[in-house]
Amino acid sequence: ELKVEQNPLFLSMQEGKNYTIYCNYSTTSDRLYWYRQDPGKSLESLFVLLSNGAVKQEGRLMASLDTKARLSTLHITAAVHDLSATYFCAVDKTGYSTLTFGKGTMLLVSP
Amino acid sequence: EAGVAQSPRYKIIEKRQSVAFWCNPISGHATLYWYQQILGQGPKLLIQFQNNGVVDDSQLPKDRFSAERLKGVDSTLKIQPAKLEDSAVYLCASSLDTSQEDRVFNEQFFGPGTRLTVL
Numbered sequence: 001e002l003k004v005e006q007n008p009l010f011l012s013m014q015e016g017k018n019y020t021i022y023c024n025y026s027t028t029s030d031r032l033y034w035y036r037q038d039p040g041k042s043l044e045s046l047f048v049l050l051s052n053g054a055v056k057q058e059g060r061l062m063a064s065l066d067t068k069a070r071l072s073t074l075h076i077t078a079a080v081h082d083l084s085a086t087y088f089c090a091v092d093k094t095g096y097s098t099l100t101f102g103k104g105t106m107l108l109v110s111p
Numbered sequence: 112e113a114g115v116a117q118s119p120r121y122k123i124i125e126k127r128q129s130v131a132f133w134c135n136p137i138s139g140h141a142t143l144y145w146y147q148q149i150l151g152q153g154p155k156l157l158i159q160f161q162n163n164g165v166v167d168d169s170q171l172p173k174d175r176f177s178a179e180r181l182k183g184v185d186s187t188l189k190i191q192p193a194k195l196e197d198s199a200v201y202l203c204a205s206s207l208d209t210s211q212e213d214r215v216f217n218e219q220f221f222g223p224g225t226r227l228t229v230l
Contacts, residue, residue, distance in 0.1 A: 043221040088153050098167050101153030
């Protein structure tokens, strides 16, 4: 059974600081997705990582994938309040986009 | 381009009652998914359709949950009878065509969800 673990599950940080969210998964996969979810809202796709060594950046967020270590990271640079949300990673094991999600990391950025 | 539509947005029922949710995917998307998201957890896939055929329903509690996708477009998810532990947000998502090797086709787009409370 594919397991996807995120840590930390909760992250409180100050504006302007940097931090990294980690996503480990238990079986071979070369497709990993990051989503953002605001309270009471649906999931918004942030990044799709399709190969080992893939790195993608959008604004203050940068995601990377190491398929050998079965690890993805989501790095936050100089956090701002607007980044407060829950972030999920999801892994596609089957190749048919059958996603297994982590429990999510709730990020709270305060002044 | 219109996104994935779901209705109702909220539903409150008593245990042992029945409930149905509706989903309209993005136009042209062949693949449709239903997820259950319990508070504080990530979404869990219940069922995946490719056109009107089922690709994966291994995590669907078939004794009480059923889903159909007639004509390969809209889909309904039904719970009968509901239990307290079914309280969750039910998310529908769609993607272009997961039978294609080009992985651009596989990105999933999510609807707003239906929040179900079972009392």
